[in-house]
Amino acid sequence: MPADSIADGPHVHLIPYPAWVRTEPRNxxxxxxxxxxxxxxxxxxxxxxxxxxxxxxxxxxxxxxxxxxxxxxxxxxxxxxxxxxxxxxxxxxxxxxxxxxxxxxxxxxxxxxxxxxxxxxxxxxxxxxxxxxxxxxxxxxxxxxxxxxxxxxxxxxxxxxxxxxxxxxxxxxxxxxxxxxxxxxxxxxxxxxxxxxxxxxxxxxxxxxxxxxxxxxxxxxxxxxxxxxxxxxxxxxxxxxxxxxxxxxxxxxxxxxxxxxxxxxxxxxxxxxxxxxxxxxxxxxxxxxxxxxxxxxxxxxxxxxxxxxxxxxxxxxxxxxxxxxxxxxxxxxxxxxxxxxxxxxxxxxxxxxxxxxxxxxxxxxxxxxxxxxEPLRLFGRRITQRRSAFSLSLLSRKVPVHSIIAGCFVPTEDEKQQEVVRQERNRSGMTLDHESASSVSDTLALTQPLRQG
Incomplete structure (x- = not known):
C-alpha cells in the first residue's frame, strides 16, 4: 500500500516508504x-x-x-x-x-x-x-x-x-x-x-x-x-x-x-x-x-x-x-x-x-x-519499533522513556488502526510481507515522537 494512502489522522506527519522496501502483498x-x-x-x-x-x-x-x-x-x-x-x-x-x-x-x-x-x-x-x-x-x-x-x-x-x-x-x-x-x-x-x-x-x-x-x-x-x-x-x-x-x-x-x-x-x-x-x-x-x-x-x-x-x-x-x-x-x-x-x-x-x-x-x-x-511476533516487532523511538527521544528529549517502554506492551492508536487494516487485508487474502516490509514499520515508528510532540 502506498504511504500516501494510509490515513493516520490529521496530526500525523507521514514519512514515505524508502524505494528499496517492498510494500506489496506477501509472495x-x-x-x-x-x-x-x-x-x-x-x-x-x-x-x-x-x-x-x-x-x-x-x-x-x-x-x-x-x-x-x-x-x-x-x-x-x-x-x-x-x-x-x-x-x-x-x-x-x-x-x-x-x-x-x-x-x-x-x-x-x-x-x-x-x-x-x-x-x-x-x-x-x-x-x-x-x-x-x-x-x-x-x-x-x-x-x-x-x-x-x-x-x-x-x-x-x-x-x-x-x-x-x-x-x-x-x-x-x-x-x-x-x-x-x-x-x-x-x-x-x-x-x-x-x-x-x-x-x-x-x-x-x-x-x-x-x-x-x-x-x-x-x-x-x-x-x-x-x-x-x-x-x-x-x-x-x-x-x-x-x-x-x-x-x-x-x-x-x-x-x-x-x-x-x-x-x-x-x-x-x-x-x-x-x-x-x-x-x-x-x-x-x-x-x-x-x-x-x-x-x-x-x-x-x-x-x-x-x-x-x-x-x-x-x-x-x-x-x-x-x-x-x-x-x-x-x-x-x-x-x-x-x-x-x-x-x-x-x-x-x-x-x-x-x-x-x-x-x-x-x-x-x-x-x-x-x-x-502471531502475538509474540508482533510483540517483538513492537520492541524494535520502540527502540527506534527511544533513540530519537534521547536526541529530541520530547518523549518520556517510560512511555516508550510501556508502549512495548500497549499498542498505540496508530498500531490499532494498522491492525484493523491488516485484518481487513487478511480477509481479502492480502497479508503484508512481514519479512521484507518489516523496515517500513521501523520507519513509521520514528515518527511516533513527532506525533506525540
Missing amino acids: ADIEALRGYAISITIIAHLGTLVPEWGDWTGYFWLGGGVDLFFCLSGFLITRSLLASLQTSPAFGWYATTFWVRRIFRLFPAAVFWSTVVFFLSLAMGDLPALGLTSSLIDTWTASFFNVVNLHIYYCYTYLSDRCSGNALWHYWSLSLEEQFYLFISLNLFFVRRPKSLIILFLAGALTQAWIQRPWGGLLWFIRSDALLFGCVTALSMHHQIDARIRQYMRGHRLVAQALLGFFMTTLIVTARAQISTHYMGLVSLSAGAIVFIVASDSSYLTKARWMEWIARYAGSRSYSLYLVHLPTLALTRDATLSLASTMLERENGRMITLLVAIVAALALAEISYRFLE
Whole structure:
C-alpha cells in the first residue's frame, strides 16, 4: 500500500516508504511452497504412526521438504537483512534488531511445544513412539541452545549403543537454521563487497551438493547448500544480476510454470540413492531452482483466488505444524496402542488413526499460530519499533522513556488502526510481507515522537 494512502489522522506527519522496501502483498507462491514442504515432511514421518508404512514413505528420501524450507528461509532472511542494512549502519543496532525479531518469531512456540512434550513424557513415562524420557530431556536441553543437530550427531557417533530417537529430533533443522542466521548476518554486515558473496555462497553450495553425506555424519547435520542457494537468489535479485532472466520468465509464464512443475517433481523423484549417490545435492539444486523461479512474485502457482487463499493459510501455519506434527503422530500411536492395540493391525484402523492425528496436528498448529506465533511476533516487532523511538527521544528529549517502554506492551492508536487494516487485508487474502516490509514499520515508528510532540 502506498504511504500516501494510509490515513493516520490529521496530526500525523507521514514519512514515505524508502524505494528499496517492498510494500506489496506477501509472495503467495512462497506461502504455497511452505505448504508443499510441510506436506512432504509429514509424509516422510508417517512411519512414526505406522512403522509398516515405512516401506513406501521411504522409497524416496523425502528430506526435500526440509531442504525446501531451508532454501526459502535463506532467501527470506537474506532479503530481510539486506533491507535492514539500508537503515542500520551500526552493527549493534543491526544485530539486535534482527535477533530480537528472530527470537520472538521462532523461539517461544518452539520452546512451548518442546516443553509440553517433555512434561508429557515425565507424566507418562517412557513411551515407544514418543521416546525415552532421558532421551527427551537431552534433546529438550539442546533445543534451548539451538544445538540439537550437533547433539544428535554426537549421540549417534559416540553413544550409539544407548542413543535412541524421540519426538523432538526434528528440532535439528531449527537449530541449523539459527546457526546459519548467525553466519549470514555477520557476513552481510562485515563483507565490504556484498556482490562477492554471491560467488562464495554459490561455490559453497555446489561443493556441498557434490559431497556424499550419509545420515549420522556431521555433514548431514550441518548441510547448508539449500540455505546458500536461497541466499544467492536474494543477493542476485538485490543487485539485479538476474533481471533479464526474470523479465523473460514474466513474458513466458508457461515456460516458467513448466520449469517450476519440473523442479517440484525432481525434488522428490531424484531423492533416491539408486538414481544417484549425489541425490541430496540434486534435491538441494531442485529446491534452489524452485525458489529462484518463484522469488519474482509472479503468481506462477497461485493465480486463482482460491489457490492464493489456501496458500496463504497453509504457509502461515507451516511453522507451527512443523513443530507439532511429529509429537502428534507419536502420541497418537502410543494412545492407540494403549486404548485399542489391534486397531493399527487393520488398514481401515490405520486410516482412522491417521485422520485423527492429522486433525489433531492441524488444530494444535492453529492454536499455536493464533495464540503464540502471531502475538509474540508482533510483540517483538513492537520492541524494535520502540527502540527506534527511544533513540530519537534521547536526541529530541520530547518523549518520556517510560512511555516508550510501556508502549512495548500497549499498542498505540496508530498500531490499532494498522491492525484493523491488516485484518481487513487478511480477509481479502492480502497479508503484508512481514519479512521484507518489516523496515517500513521501523520507519513509521520514528515518527511516533513527532506525533506525540
